[in-house]
Amino acid sequence: MSEHEVTLTINGESVTRSVEARTLLVHFIREDLSLTGTHIGCDTTSCGACTVLVCGKPVKSCTMFAVQADGAEVETIESVAVGGALHPLQEGFWEKHGLQCGYCTPGMIMTAKNFLANNPNPTEDEIRRGISGNLCRCTGYNKIVEAIQYAAEKIQADAGGE
Amino acid sequence: MAQLDDRTEHHSELADGVSAQVPTTDEVQIKTPESIGGMGHRKKRKEDPRFLQGKGNYVDDVKLPGMLYMDIVRSPYAHAKINKIDASAALEMDGVLAVITGEDLKAAGDLHWMPTLMSDTQMVLPIDKVVYYAQEVCAVVATSRYIAADAIEQVFVDYEPLDPVVDPFEAMKDEVIVRDDKEQKTNHIWHWEAGDKAATDAVFNDAGTVVKEKFYIPRIHVASIETCGMVANYDKVREHMQIYMTSQAPHAHRTVFALVSGLPEHKIQIISPDIGGGFGGKVPVYPGYVICAVASLVTGKPVKWIEDRSENLQADSFARDYHIEAEMAADKDGKITGLRVKTLSDCGAADAAANPSKFPAGLYSICTGSYDLKAAHVEVDGVYTTKPPGGVAYRCSFRVTEAVHMVERMADIMAHELGEDPADYRLRNFIRPDQFPYTSPTGWEYDSGNYEAALNKAMGMLDYRALRKEQAEKRAKGELMGIGISSFTEVVGAGPSKDYDILGIKMFDSAEIRIHPTGKAMARFGTKSQGQGHETTYAQIVAEELGLPADDIEVEEGDTDTAPYGLGTYASRSTPTAGAAAAMAARKIKAKAKKIAAHLLEVGDDDLEWNVDRFQVKGSPDQAKTIQEIAFAAYTNHPQGMEAGLEAVDYYDPPNLTFPFGSYICVVDIDKGTGEVKVRRFVAIDDCGHIINPLIVEGQIHGGLTMGLAPSLYEEIVYDEHGQNLTGTLADYLLPTAVESPKWELGKTITPSPHHPIGAKGVGESPTVGAPPAIANAVVDALWHLGVRNIDIPITPPKVWKALRDAGVTD
Numbered sequence: 001m002s003e004h005e006v007t008l009t010i011n012g013e014s015v016t017r018s019v020e021a022r023t024l025l026v027h028f029i030r031e032d033l034s035l036t037g038t039h040i041g042c043d044t045t046s047c048g049a050c051t052v053l054v055c056g057k058p059v060k061s062c063t064m065f066a067v068q069a070d071g072a073e074v075e076t077i078e079s080v081a082v083g084g085a086l087h088p089l090q091e092g093f094w095e096k097h098g099l100q101c102g103y104c105t106p107g108m109i110m111t112a113k114n115f116l117a118n119n120p121n122p123t124e125d126e127i128r129r130g131i132s133g134n135l136c137r138c139t140g141y142n143k144i145v146e147a148i149q150y151a152a153e154k155i156q157a158d159a160g161g162e
Numbered sequence: 163m164a165q166l167d168d169r170t171e172h173h174s175e176l177a178d179g180v181s182a183q184v185p186t187t188d189e190v191q192i193k194t195p196e197s198i199g200g201m202g203h204r205k206k207r208k209e210d211p212r213f214l215q216g217k218g219n220y221v222d223d224v225k226l227p228g229m230l231y232m233d234i235v236r237s238p239y240a241h242a243k244i245n246k247i248d249a250s251a252a253l254e255m256d257g258v259l260a261v262i263t264g265e266d267l268k269a270a271g272d273l274h275w276m277p278t279l280m281s282d283t284q285m286v287l288p289i290d291k292v293v294y295y296a297q298e299v300c301a302v303v304a305t306s307r308y309i310a311a312d313a314i315e316q317v318f319v320d321y322e323p324l325d326p327v328v329d330p331f332e333a334m335k336d337e338v339i340v341r342d343d344k345e346q347k348t349n350h351i352w353h354w355e356a357g358d359k360a361a362t363d364a365v366f367n368d369a370g371t372v373v374k375e376k377f378y379i380p381r382i383h384v385a386s387i388e389t390c391g392m393v394a395n396y397d398k399v400r401e402h403m404q405i406y407m408t409s410q411a412p413h414a415h416r417t418v419f420a421l422v423s424g425l426p427e428h429k430i431q432i433i434s435p436d437i438g439g440g441f442g443g444k445v446p447v448y449p450g451y452v453i454c455a456v457a458s459l460v461t462g463k464p465v466k467w468i469e470d471r472s473e474n475l476q477a478d479s480f481a482r483d484y485h486i487e488a489e490m491a492a493d494k495d496g497k498i499t500g501l502r503v504k505t506l507s508d509c510g511a512a513d514a515a516a517n518p519s520k521f522p523a524g525l526y527s528i529c530t531g532s533y534d535l536k537a538a539h540v541e542v543d544g545v546y547t548t549k550p551p552g553g554v555a556y557r558c559s560f561r562v563t564e565a566v567h568m569v570e571r572m573a574d575i576m577a578h579e580l581g582e583d584p585a586d587y588r589l590r591n592f593i594r595p596d597q598f599p600y601t602s603p604t605g606w607e608y609d610s611g612n613y614e615a616a617l618n619k620a621m622g623m624l625d626y627r628a629l630r631k632e633q634a635e636k637r638a639k640g641e642l643m644g645i646g647i648s649s650f651t652e653v654v655g656a657g658p659s660k661d662y663d664i665l666g667i668k669m670f671d672s673a674e675i676r677i678h679p680t681g682k683a684m685a686r687f688g689t690k691s692q693g694q695g696h697e698t699t700y701a702q703i704v705a706e707e708l709g710l711p712a713d714d715i716e717v718e719e720g721d722t723d724t725a726p727y728g729l730g731t732y733a734s735r736s737t738p739t740a741g742a743a744a745a746m747a748a749r750k751i752k753a754k755a756k757k758i759a760a761h762l763l764e765v766g767d768d769d770l771e772w773n774v775d776r777f778q779v780k781g782s783p784d785q786a787k788t789i790q791e792i793a794f795a796a797y798t799n800h801p802q803g804m805e806a807g808l809e810a811v812d813y814y815d816p817p818n819l820t821f822p823f824g825s826y827i828c829v830v831d832i833d834k835g836t837g838e839v840k841v842r843r844f845v846a847i848d849d850c851g852h853i854i855n856p857l858i859v860e861g862q863i864h865g866g867l868t869m870g871l872a873p874s875l876y877e878e879i880v881y882d883e884h885g886q887n888l889t890g891t892l893a894d895y896l897l898p899t900a901v902e903s904p905k906w907e908l909g910k911t912i913t914p915s916p917h918h919p920i921g922a923k924g925v926g927e928s929p930t931v932g933a934p935p936a937i938a939n940a941v942v943d944a945l946w947h948l949g950v951r952n953i954d955i956p957i958t959p960p961k962v963w964k965a966l967r968d969a970g971v972t973d
């Protein structure tokens with residue numbers, strides 16, 4: 001199996017590792033970089049537990065090779081709280097009880113982060129569609145929707161206050 | 163509830179109050195200030211910060227030095243003889259350390275078979291034949307995940323296919339024998355019955371109306387987003403086995419491991435770290451766990467095994483798979499009098515259900531539901547087929563979903579048959595509030611209930627009568643709208659030790675509380691949260707009892723070295739058992755605290771009264787000692803002759819089960835062209851007794867409702883005639899997304915359990931139990947006038963479309 005050098009930015013920090021060509025990005029993140037907040041829940045790109053942002057776009061990292069991310073900026077759940085302060089999405093999930101077992105949560109938050117960046121003032125229906133690539137088995141989604149609404153409002157209020 | 167609060171540590175006093183009749187309210191009771199955060203507070207969860215920041219610690223996150231990886235070779239046949247396993251090519255690969263076969267396990271002390279929780283046996287690895295598709299055949303241990311996955315492709319197994327038997331009715335003919343390892347050459351495993359057959363026959367003979375229907379409650383899978391897995395770490399020098407495992411019941415699993423492996427139990431430590439959803443799927447011991455532990459024993463190194471999603475859906479325990487034939491009788495006035503039920507339980511290749519050992523069909527005899535019947539008789543037969551074994555819960559108490567589905571469908575069919583409104587019909591057939599405690603015809607003592615209050619509230623919330631009017635108008639225009647009701651009774655909290663055990667271990671549960679000198683506390687439990695929020699709710703119970711702020715109480719579960727022995731979390735048993743133990747252990751501490759306070763205040767015990775977080779002198783509340791002051795004194799200034807410290811353990815044996823209930827109403831619109839069912843509204847009134855944390859209860863109900871919607875409209879594990887699983891990925895087995903999941907409308911009534919120390923009942927599963935019949939009843943209600951009496955779940959568009967075509971509505 002051929003080995004390749006991969007250099008990418010992970011949560012703002014540049015890393016270089018040598019990996020097998022077939023190494024999945026999710027395994028690279030979890031095992032080579034020991035960032036275990038990104039999870040694995042399926043083998044058919046169905047669940048979204050592995051969602052990370054690659055150059056700002058949500059990607060199911062189980063369906064991308066590490067070598068494909070060479071040169072990219074990758075963001076995982078570990079980067080979302082800045083300097084110990086929770087992101088409005090994290091706050092929203094906490095306030096509104098948008099998580100139970102927490103297994104889907106990192107992927108859900110990464111998807112929602114990109115979604116709100118593109119649609120800062122979404123309707124409930126748009127939120128539901130926006131997260132429909134992420135499965136949650138515990139919450140029934142209602143409180144996840146509320147959490148994202150909370151974050152949207154908070155982000156807008158914070159922006160307005162500046 | 164005053165009498166409950168005054169109870170002391172004596173369990174016997176608890177049992178006395180069992181028959182008290184309890185009033186229903188709808189206000190959550192709060193007795194502590196928010197700074198303490200006892201029961202009833204909408205407290206944000208204490209466990210969330212780590213999950214929100216990617217700092218949870220799930221089994222696959224565990225990484226030990228020198229860790230090896232295991233992968234499993236699985237059978238491509240549902241039934242086949244194994245002539246030979248050739249692992250030589252795999253063993254020659256770089257990085258492959260071992261291939262473990264059934265022969266190896268046999269040599270290691272007959273570990274190739276293991277007992278199931280139902281006193282049956284199940285293969286860990288086969289020697290000569292496989293009995294289900296995706297069965298474990300052998301395992302490879304290698305230095306990396308990828309090499310292990312490559313190596314399983316290099317194991318060559320010579321199979322000789324045998325005829326499978328996929329249909330349980332065919333299996334009953336005994337033409338193909340699944341378990342030829344058994345002395346009795348039959349697929350029939352057990353026959354079980356409850357109720358009074360003669361009395362039931364008599365009621366049916368006198369009936370004015372009898373309705374009959376057949377239901378298939380299909381095989382489904384819990385599909386928690388985290389699959390199952392283990393890291394086993396055997397230390398040859400210490401002769402100690404440390405296991406990280408996706409376990410809902412770590413103590414019970416430790417005992418099973420000790421019994422199966424022969425390792426002494428004190429040399430086994432099971433750690434169930436953060437669990438990514440359980441729903442019953444992490445109760446059984448799967449072959450993969452046993453092989454992984456053996457792999458670590460053999461190599462002397464830590465070994466990780468994480469199943470992938472297709473292994474999880476194809477080989478782990480299924481839920482349901484009940485074929486039901488039901489008859490319901492009503493007298494000349496239309497009042498329901500009797501129920502007769504025959505059921506075939508497709509167990510797969512082993513009876514590996516996760517029921518209490520004396521209950522092969524679980525608590526299925528709760529099937530008379532919320533109705534006051536004269537007689538009932540229920541029979542269930544278990545049968546082997548060449549499909550994976552199982553019979554776990556899918557977020558419900560043991561087989562209660564099947565029972566509730568049947569009785570709620572039957573009540574609806576009877577109402578329609580008699581031309582009565584299904585809501586009014588239920589109201590006149592319910593067990594009345596003054597009949598509690600109520601003994602059911604199958605022998606349950608329902609602790610409390612107020613079914614009419616819940617249904618009336620649900621009807622009020624969506625203006626039921628107006629909806630019926632709208633339905634009539636729509637029907638006149640040829641539009642299909644249906645309203646479905648489910649007024650369910652759950653039975654949870656197993657259970658009283660006289661009847662409930664798992665492999666002989668009684669189904670108590672436990673709490674241990676230690677108050678530190680500075681007034682902070684540690685509380686440990688025999689249960690294991692998989693998302694239910696125990697770290698918060700248990701702290702709230704202790705806060706309620708002792709007045710310590712919930713934030714000052716660290717809750718720990720899941721490590722068998724530190725937590726007190728308990729049977730784990732499933733079947734909504736944590737609050738009824740360990741939640742009760744938390745209150746009882748706290749009351750033991752309070753009794754000692756009183757003595758210390760009396761000593762500090764130089765008064766007699768009887769001069770003191772409790773006030774939220776302190777003991778104060780009766781009539782002069784200024785003279786008081788807070789729980790924190792008392793805790794400090796317990797280590798610094800306790801009375802002469804008293805043991806130092808402030809801690810207690812409680813093993814709680816519940817006097818009865820609890821019986822949460824509720825009424826759900828679902829409104830559906832059906833597309834005549836496509837057969838698609840759209841849930842327009844869904845109102846859920848739940849009664850789970852006293853509420854510990856409304857925020858968490860709402861979350862449990864939402865999640866449960868979506869897991870009730872799922873098998874109603876989408877999910878089914880399907881096999882072809884060869885016994886191949888056709889739904890082995892999440893691309894084929896459809897979990898509802900945020901788009902399919904409706905906006906649930908919740909309400910509540912509160913009828914406290916009279917025998918539970920804090921009056922709680924458990925809630926996580928009621929909605930999964932209650933929702934499917936509400937949805938199915940709504941669909942049939944929309945189609946009844948077309949001659950449709952039943953559509954089995956999942957109610958997919960093709961099934962509805964076919965019913966519409968048969969009725970000549972669409973072409």
Ligand code: FES
Nearest residue numbers: 041042047048062
């Ligand atoms: S792990 Fe399921 S989509 Fe990536």
Ligand code: FES
Nearest residue numbers: 100104136137138
């Ligand atoms: S919180 Fe458990 S899967 Fe979403």
